Amino acid sequence: MIAVILAGGSGTRFWPLSRKDRPKQLVRLFGDRVMIGQTVERLSRITTTDRIVVVCGEHLIDAMREALPELDEDNFLIEPAARNTAPAIALAAMWANHRFPGEVVGVFPSDHFIGAPDRFASAVELASDAAKLGHIVTLGMQPNRPETGYGYIKQGGAVDGAQGVHVVDAFVEKPDHERALEYLSAGGYLWNAGMFFFTPETLMGEVERQLPEMYEGILGIAADFDMPTYDETLSSVFPTLESISIDYGVMENAGSVCVVPAEFAWSDVGHWAALPEIRETDEHSNVLEAPVILHDVEDCVFYSTNDARPIAAAGVKGLVVVDTPEAVLVIPKERCQDVRELKRMFDDSK
């Protein structure tokens, strides 16, 4: 399998740790490596590193290469402009077909958390096998709360000859709270986590049918793979492609879309308050990614890049405190969406 890692995220929600030139995929939220490093490591157990390709903007390329020393320099694809996921995935599919003709392609976010790498590998194998049969296959996550921030997948009947794989009855856009509650209680709805599997032939057939202009553009770029003119062609053509997501541009109207219900813990780690989902907490439910001195503190998140200086707190609950060289952030967990606003104000103050 060719593993395509989409690493174009802009990373405002983990400010002041993340920044434009160091988005979430390039920060170390936990463990030894930055998020995309953990993603590559997880995928290295499933495929060989020469089959892993990272798609990102030009401004991130140096940091990406530094963060991912196990990848060859040819295993990075640059997006000269941000055009959402469809053009990036189509280009990566053509790259895969060029390098490893006939192999299945899997698309993965660069900065998500996956709890059980072995179960993840099994799901990828099921999805990959189904993709070989000509389906476009997605992984669906089991919802455990009425989340309004994700798209949902309505799971249909089993697919003949492909165990653990179901027909997708519908892709559902981000619901309101009431509808999310309905999905949760009805069952049979899964979260769309942005992981897709297909053969380049299948995908490009759908792109040709649904997005013919994009198809021509991508083919034009791919014709120059390994040619001295590649960079120039990429720079001139890619920014002209329609900016559209793979979900909206391809999946929703694709001929045969299937889903593999995942059986592993997953989080897109969307903001600071999501850390407790993916990190061990202390006996008072605090996430401690910082030296701390705490007295009567519960349900908080502490993160620091400075090992020599503690964060001291008493009598607080449900608070996020982040200490980086750029700023000290103090925000209640339930207000973490306001981090974007604070970052904007910070940028404006410069």
Add this chain to the structure above:
Amino acid sequence: MIAVILAGGSGTRFWPLSRKDRPKQLVRLFGDRVMIGQTVERLSRITTTDRIVVVCGEHLIDAMREALPELDEDNFLIEPAARNTAPAIALAAMWANHRFPGEVVGVFPSDHFIGAPDRFASAVELASDAAKLGHIVTLGMQPNRPETGYGYIKQGGAVDGAQGVHVVDAFVEKPDHERALEYLSAGGYLWNAGMFFFTPETLMGEVERQLPEMYEGILGIAADFDMPTYDETLSSVFPTLESISIDYGVMENAGSVCVVPAEFAWSDVGHWAALPEIRETDEHSNVLEAPVILHDVEDCVFYSTNDARPIAAAGVKGLVVVDTPEAVLVIPKERCQDVRELKRMFDDSK
């Protein structure tokens, strides 16, 4: 008048800004100078700097001299051991009598806030004049809340021939909340702010009568003023003196104690949450002694020693956030008493 500044405070309540070797009197909480610097400046408008003497522990002496360049090196008295206020004041009274015989002595805390220096000067003049008549005179602050952290002074009738000066009916120790409420609604009760005025003769007469052993000890030390043996005598005698406060050891049973009700804003700035009493706040009642980026933040205190790094906060209320090279402190205003506990835990963690 001789102004004696008691600067022996240990300063745990403004951690992590204050420390053992940099207690509150030596930190800059607001304005251009550290607290004791502002105290000396205020007193310099009332008396000459050669009449100002600072009493402090040996470990602070270098920092004190640096913070108070306007004082001569002879204008510091060292307490070789902390023995509470009575021995320090008695020693300072003898120093005053030695250097400027016959002048009145005023005793002042080193780290309090006084809102109106001119009114303060007027009150000091009234108190000083009454002290010349042989009274021990204290300044009483008008209470504006049922504070349980201060001692109270029950104000009696006017003193003959001393305008604005009243007899002290009683010194009352720190009351419980209910009693503090009674004092507030009854009126005629003032806060004891630790400012006293007397002639050395009057004070030492009371010390001789009430604390005869201390009297002998202090006289023994004072006999060596300006002698090569002074340091040795001080070091051997002072630590043997009874550790007792001037209030308990002298004032409560003194022959003639009067009070001048103060007409200026005052705060002992007892903890971080007291800053709004003495600082301008923004339109949302926040104290901003730090670069900040705020969104929907009210009634908070922000203090930083790092001008280059902002504190960013959203959706918080009534919180104190302090950023120093030693630690980042996050604590609700109403929990500021827990700063001591955090400091203890911090010291233990070293």
